[in-house]
Amino acid sequence: GEDVEQSLFLSVREGDSSVINCTYTDSSSTYLYWYKQEPGAGLQLLTYIFSNMDMKQDQRLTVLLNKKDKHLSLRIADTQTGDSAIYFCAETPDNYGQNFVFGPGTRLSVLP
Amino acid sequence: NAGVTQTPKFQVLKTGQSMTLQCAQDMNHEYMSWYRQDPGMGLRLIHYSVGAGITDQGEVPNGYNVSRSTTEDFPLRLLSAAPSQTSVYFCASSYAWGQAERAEAFFGQGTRLTVV
Numbered sequence: 001g002e003d004v005e006q007s008l009f010l011s012v013r014e015g016d017s018s019v020i021n022c023t024y025t026d027s028s029s030t031y032l033y034w035y036k037q038e039p040g041a042g043l044q045l046l047t048y049i050f051s052n053m054d055m056k057q058d059q060r061l062t063v064l065l066n067k068k069d070k071h072l073s074l075r076i077a078d079t080q081t082g083d084s085a086i087y088f089c090a091e092t093p094d095n096y097g098q099n100f101v102f103g104p105g106t107r108l109s110v111l112p
Numbered sequence: 113n114a115g116v117t118q119t120p121k122f123q124v125l126k127t128g129q130s131m132t133l134q135c136a137q138d139m140n141h142e143y144m145s146w147y148r149q150d151p152g153m154g155l156r157l158i159h160y161s162v163g164a165g166i167t168d169q170g171e172v173p174n175g176y177n178v179s180r181s182t183t184e185d186f187p188l189r190l191l192s193a194a195p196s197q198t199s200v201y202f203c204a205s206s207y208a209w210g211q212a213e214r215a216e217a218f219f220g221q222g223t224r225l226t227v228v
Binding site for chain 1: 116143145147152153154155156157160162170202204206216217219220221222
């Protein structure tokens with residue numbers, strides 16, 4: 001079945017760049033997503049990329065997609081303490097396109 | 113602008129008790145779903161609905177029931193609570209396929225359930 005893998009923890013210093021990696025199995029996903037979860041809160045859509053794109057930039061965020069290797073990454077430039085959260089990679093493998101398969105989430109800790 | 117509202121935020125149940133987790137959205141979304149979040153496992157889909165009167169099972173449906181009598185509401189029922197159902201539950205809604213270019217799910221704040 002579908003599977004999305006992520007490393008569970010990442011620690012960076014304030015001002016550095018963070019790179020969160022994800023691998024997925026279903027090549028039919030039209031979109032791939034990054035969601036952010038702050039402590040005690042629900043998930044919020046951070047950014048997404050269409051499957052026929054290689055890169056998408058959105059202010060401090062850069063998403064890279066390697067469709068051949070089924071690898072997705074999220075780069076956060078100039079990481080701030082407010083970026084500390086859990087980041088989920090997600091794909092939508094079914095034909096209806098609404099059911100998400102989430103990775104386990106990467107907990108990003110930003111050290112001052 | 114309420115979005116997706118879940119109640120209660122916290123609940124403690126005894127093994128064998130039943131309860132209903134409430135979810136309501138005010139965005140006229142056709143699609144609604146329930147996920148559970150467990151440490152190190154991400155979110156797993158329990159049940160989903162593509163419109164009023166239509167529901168289907170997700171990855172982990174056992175022990176849960178749903179119904180969808182209105183577009184706005186999608187309650188999740190635990191029939192006989194078990195400690196394995198201790199988790200954080202999230203309700204999500206989005207436009208149905210064809211209503212929007214892509215699926216952006218809006219999540220509620222979650223219900224933290226402990227079964228003792």
